[in-house]
Amino acid sequence: MTEIAERAANQALRTDLEDVYGRYEELRSGVDELQRSLATMQVSAESPDGVVHATVNADGELVDLRLDQQACREWNVDTLARIIVETVQHAAAGKHRQVERLVTTHRPPDEAA
Template identity: 80%
Template sequence: MTETADRAADPNLRTDLEDIYGRYEELRSGVDELQRSVATMQVSAESESGEVRATVDADGRLVDLRLNQDACREWPVDTLARVIVETVQHASAGKSRQIEQLVTNHRPTDNA
């Protein structure tokens, strides 16, 4: 009788293992997709007046900076520098929010 119970348990165990492996594959695929998304991420922010536009990558490094010619000619250097720093900080904060959203979206649903 024990032998019969063991044989009956075998298909159930196999099914459980297949389910676990399938969930693992889904998680792995999600992690790969998340890594690709973060690796290629760029987030931009614009100053209130639109004179400065900064773009940062997923590490928060400045990868692009656009300045309006009028701001360069008319604003005092200290003002322009402050606006650039603030705009880069806004882009970096946006990057953090975007990464948080990506992670939230890639969280597996609990089917168990």
């Protein structure tokens, strides 16, 4: 191989490496943003009548629960417990949908299809 051909091949390799590194940096940046979004994610749900309000984090852990005074006065404990569980489940389902949207948004363009 001639010296000119070797230089051209080396330049082509450098260009390819720079391209790969650039794509890696974009992907890494997207992963960092995704991690930040997940770390701060909170999703809330409300019971149909609005007397129970539950918030979960990205791990699905209950981080906030608010009950209207009406719920405590009018419902027996079994009904209140059932509605709390259902509301937390709705918040967790919303969390799953939000995580799916975030992951889809942060996929590299060639994998998003």
